[in-house]
Amino acid sequence: MPSAVPFWRDPAKRAIVFQIVALLLVFGIAYILFSNTQANLQRQSIATGFGFLQNESGFEIGESVIEYSSADTYGRALLAGALNTLKVSFIGIILTTILGVFIGIARLSRNWLVSRLSAVFIEVMQNIPVLLQLFFWYAIFYEAFPSPRQALNPLPGLFLCNRGLIMAVPESHAAHLPMIMAFLAALALWWGLARWAKRRLDLTGLSFPVVRVGLGLSLLLPALVWLAYGSPIALDVPSLQGFNFTGGISVTPEFSALLLGLVFYTSAFVAEIVRAGIQAVTRGQVEAAMSIGLRPGQVLQHVVMPQALRVIIPPLTSQMLNLTKNSSLAIAIGFADFVSVANTTINQTGQAIEGVALIMAVYLCFSLSTSVFMNWYNKRMALVER
C-alpha cells in the first residue's frame, strides 16, 4: 500500500491551493482598494453613482452630430462625445482601408519609384508617434494656412484656411432621398446577385461578372432617379461673408487634423499588412490558376484575394480597433470626442471613478462589438477552405 502523499507533493491538490491563494490575493487587494476608496470618498464627501448624468452640464461642445447646448445634461454631452468618436472612427476606418490597400499594393509595384515612395511613406509614418502627427497637422491648419480672406483654393469649390476645410455640396433637393433609396436598393440587388452567382458557379461552373454588374447597378439606379427628377445640378458654393465662409459644408481644423493624423498613421500599418497578405499567397497558386486557364482578373478574384484576405483580416481588425482607441487623442487637440467630454465632466463634477469607468466601458463596447463582428466574418472566410 503506497504511503499517503503529502498534499504539497500532489500536483492536483497543489494546483487547487495555488489557485485559491491567487484568488484570495486578487480579491484581497481589490477589497483593500475598495474600502480605501469608500473612506476617501466619504471624507471628501463625493457622492458616488451616476446621478450626476442628469445634471446640467454648463459647457459647450465645439461640434456635435446631435443637437447640444450647455443647458443640456452631462448624459447628453457624453452621448454627443461618443457620437463624435464614432464619427471620426467610422470615416477614419474607411479612408484608412482605402489608402492602406492602395499603398500596400504600390509597395509591391514593379515600378521602382512608386515602390520606393510607398516604402518611405510607410517607414516615416510608422516611426513617428501619432500624437506628434496630430499636433503637426493641427499646427499646419493654424499656422501655415491663411485666414479665410486669403483661403487656398486648390480645387474649384474647395477652400483651405485656418477655419478648416470648406467644400461645395449639392444644394438640398427633393431628389436626394429617393437617390439614397435607389443606392440602397442597388446594394441589396448586388447582394442577391452575388448569392445567385455563387450558387450558379457551384452548380454549373459558369462565372458571372458580379462586381462589374454590381458597381454598374449602384451607379446606374441613383443616376436614373436623378434624371427622373429633372437632373438638379445646383451647388451650394461657399462664399466669403465678412470674416468667414457661409454655405457649403465645413470641416473644423480639429476634426481634419485628427482625421489626417489617424488615417496617415494607421494606413502605414495597414499597407504593411496588405503587402504581407498578398506575399503570403505562394507563387504556385497563381501559376496553377493561370495554367487551368483563368484570366488575370479571375486569378485575382477567385484565387489570390480569398487566400490573401484570410491572412489580412485578423491584423486589419486590430488596426481598426487601434484607430478607434487612438481617436481618444482628440483631447490633445481639442476635438470633443468621448474622452475629452468625459475629462471635462470629471473636472467639473469630481466624479473621477465614474468618469474613468465610463470611458473604459464605452471603449470596451466598441472593441468587443468590433471583434465579435470580425470573428464572425473571419469564420465565414475561413469556411471557404475545403
Add this chain to the structure above:
Amino acid sequence: MNPQDSTATREYLKPPVTEVGVIGWVRQNLFNSLFNSILTLLALYGLYMTVPPLFKWAFVDSLWFSNAEACRDIEGACWSIIPENARFIFFGFFPEDQQWRSFTAMILLFSLVFYTQSRRNWNRALFPIWTCGLVVMGWLMHGGLGLPVVETSKWSGLPLTLMLSLFGMVGAYPLGILLALGRRSKLPAIKSLCVIYIELIRGVPLISMLFMSSIMFPLFLPEGINIDKVLRAQVAIILFTAAYIAEVVRGGLQAIPKGQYEAADSLGLNYSQAMRKVILPQALKIVIPPTVGILISAFKDTSLVVIIALYDVLKTTKVTLSNPQWMGFSSEAYLSLALLYFIFCYAMSSYSRKLEKALHTGH
C-alpha cells in the same frame, strides 16, 4: 591552349545599350509597361511639385542659428527654435546648474545600450553592469549623497521620455511573459484572471489607463500615502504594454510543436524548468519581430503623458512653442522632434531585423 583561340572563332555581341546600365535599369524598373510609365511620370510630377519648394523652405531660405526676431523676416524655416531652446526642450525644468547630471545619465544610458547591443557582451556580467548603471543613473537624476536632491516633478524632457520607455519595456516584458504563461495555464482560476486582465486592457485606450493613474488612483490609497505622479504613469505604461506583450508571447507559445512540451516532460523537467530551458527560449525567439513592434509602440506611446501634464520631450517642445517669442514655428519644432523619434524607432527596428537574422538557427 590559348583561350583566345576559342573565343576568336565565336562572335560575341555586346547586349544592346538599352538593356544594360542606367538606361536598361530605367527601362526595366520605371518604364516596363504603359501603365508603369504613366505612374512614373505622375510620381515624378508629384515630386517636382513638392520637393523643390520644400527644399527651398527647409535649406535655402532657412535660418539655423539666430534669434527669434531674425526668423520673423524670412520666408523659409526657422530651425533656430531648436538650438536656441535646446536646454529647455531636452532637460525641461531640471535645475539649470544641475543639468549636467541629467545629461550624464543619458550618456550613461546610451553607452549601456550600445554595450548591450553587441552579442559578444551577452554574458553573466550584463545584469550587474545594468544594475550598477541604473543605480548610478538614479543617483544622478534624484541626487542625495553629496548632490542636491531634485524632485521627480522636475524630471522632464528627453530623460523623462527615455526613462518612461526604458522602464516601461523592462517592466512590461517579464510581466507579459507571466501573463502569457498564465493564459495558457491549465488552472482555470489563473487562466480566467489572465484572460480578463489581457482583454480588459487591450480593449481600452492608453489614455484611460493614464487618467486612471493620475486622477483615480489617488482615491485608492489610504489617507496620507501619496505615490509620485511619474511613478504612477510609469506603472500605467507597464501594465498597458504587458497585456500586448502577453498576446504576442502567447502566439509564440502556440507555435511551439507539442513534441517539445512532451520532450521536456519526458526528461523529467518540472514546469518552471521546462518553460525556462526548453519552451520560452524557442517561443521568445520566433516572436522577436512583433515584440519589437510592441516595444516601439510603447516608446512612441510615452508621448501620451503630455495629456496628464508630465513634461516629456513633446510637452517641453509645446511649452517652448507657447512662448510668445517663438510662437508660430510649430512645423519646424515638430519636424525636428519627429526626426528624433524616427531615429530611435528606426534604430530599434533595424536592430531587431539584425538580431532575428543572427538568432536564426533553422534550416
